[in-house]
Amino acid sequence: MTTARRLALRILNIVVRFASPGAQDWAKAMLREMDFIENDWTALLWALGSTRILLWRRDAPLAELCDVPRAARRFQKQISRRNLREYAASAFVIVGVGYYISAFHSALIRTGCALVIVGTLFMVYTLHKRGSARTVSAEFELRTCMDFNPRNSSGSAIFCAMSGRGTYYRLFLACLSFVPGFWSRHWSGQTLPHKRALLLLLSLL
Amino acid sequence: MKLRRSPQTVLVLSEFLQAPQDWKYGYDISRNTDLKSGTLYPILIRLAERKLLETRWETLEAGKPPRHMYKLTAGGLRYAREQVPSASKHPVGQPAFSGVKS
Numbered sequence: 001m002t003t004a005r006r007l008a009l010r011i012l013n014i015v016v017r018f019a020s021p022g023a024q025d026w027a028k029a030m031l032r033e034m035d036f037i038e039n040d041w042t043a044l045l046w047a048l049g050s051t052r053i054l055l056w057r058r059d060a061p062l063a064e065l066c067d068v069p070r071a072a073r074r075f076q077k078q079i080s081r082r083n084l085r086e087y088a089a090s091a092f093v094i095v096g097v098g099y100y101i102s103a104f105h106s107a108l109i110r111t112g113c114a115l116v117i118v119g120t121l122f123m124v125y126t127l128h129k130r131g132s133a134r135t136v137s138a139e140f141e142l143r144t145c146m147d148f149n150p151r152n153s154s155g156s157a158i159f160c161a162m163s164g165r166g167t168y169y170r171l172f173l174a175c176l177s178f179v180p181g182f183w184s185r186h187w188s189g190q191t192l193p194h195k196r197a198l199l200l201l202l203s204l205l
Numbered sequence: 206m207k208l209r210r211s212p213q214t215v216l217v218l219s220e221f222l223q224a225p226q227d228w229k230y231g232y233d234i235s236r237n238t239d240l241k242s243g244t245l246y247p248i249l250i251r252l253a254e255r256k257l258l259e260t261r262w263e264t265l266e267a268g269k270p271p272r273h274m275y276k277l278t279a280g281g282l283r284y285a286r287e288q289v290p291s292a293s294k295h296p297v298g299q300p301a302f303s304g305v306k307s
Contacts, residue, residue, distance in 0.1 A: 023250070025260075025273070026246055026249070026250055026273075028270075028273070029231055029246075029272075029273030030231065030242055030246060032270055032271070032272050032273060033230065033231050033232040033242075033272070033273075036230070036232050036272075037232060045241065045242075046232070046235075046241075046242045047242075048243070049241045049242030049243030049244070049245075049246075050242050050243065050246070051243070052242075052243035052246070052247060053246060053247075056247070056250065
């Protein structure tokens with residue numbers, strides 16, 4: 001395989017990976033056509049043209065209600081991944097701020113850092129309690145499509161998880177818990193010059 | 206929803222009108238119309254979204270991934286015949302004035 005074709009395949013695989021759910025099939029269709037393009041440079045041009053698909057933001061069409069469990073499963077995976085990222089970021093914040101507790105001797109800074117850690121833990125707890133992905137029950141999948149109603153218990157559970165109703169408000173409250181920690185740390189003004197950048201980064205997080 | 210009548214869309218529609226009953230592949234359409242993939246596929250997507258184009262996956266050989274195929278729907282055929290200039294819109298064997306009211 002020539003470099004041009006390898007590059008073309010790589011580009012198309014990236015397009016397939018990052019295309020929006022509604023455009024995935026089209027990206028796959030373009031990838032599949034690659035096998036029938038004899039000229040490698042034509043294949044590369046074909047692949048470059050395919051990147052336009054990335055600009056198309058389309059939701060996956062739900063042909064019928066039976067597609068809802070599948071869409072819910074996909075959404076569940078998406079939420080799980082997002083939460084995993086949030087947990088990792090929180091762990092990073094806790095470790096970073098924990099280091100500050102050991103590095104500074106001022107009681108005020110230590111209190112501020114401790115409050116930030118408490119705030120992070122509270123946010124993680126809120127995220128876990130209110131914003132974690134809910135498993136699509138087998139019963140929901142087996143239920144006939146005609147039975148489906150968003151007001152039903154499992155239906156509403158999924159839609160609640162999908163829309164995150166009520167979660168944002170609680171997450172906002174959780175974010176507020178950071179304020180005393182950051183405020184007290186800033187107020188004390190005892191930051192080591194070489195650690196200011198790290199402090200700024202942590203504050204942004 | 207109206208579809209913008211661009212020269213490229215007309216080209217694609219006229220390509221489909223060459224053999225309205227046949228399923229066509231993306232690369233073949235691109236070759237016959239000289240349109241780049243970045244121009245052709247958005248047109249195909251728009252046509253499919255407006256139910257003017259039918260799509261399906263066809264497995265050519267066992268073990269190989271299927272290939273995407275396209276054909277105009279009845280509505281798409283009607284739309285194509287409205288949009289494409291008369292020179293290319295009538296397939297062989299079909300009366301040229303069949304759709305015209307007297």
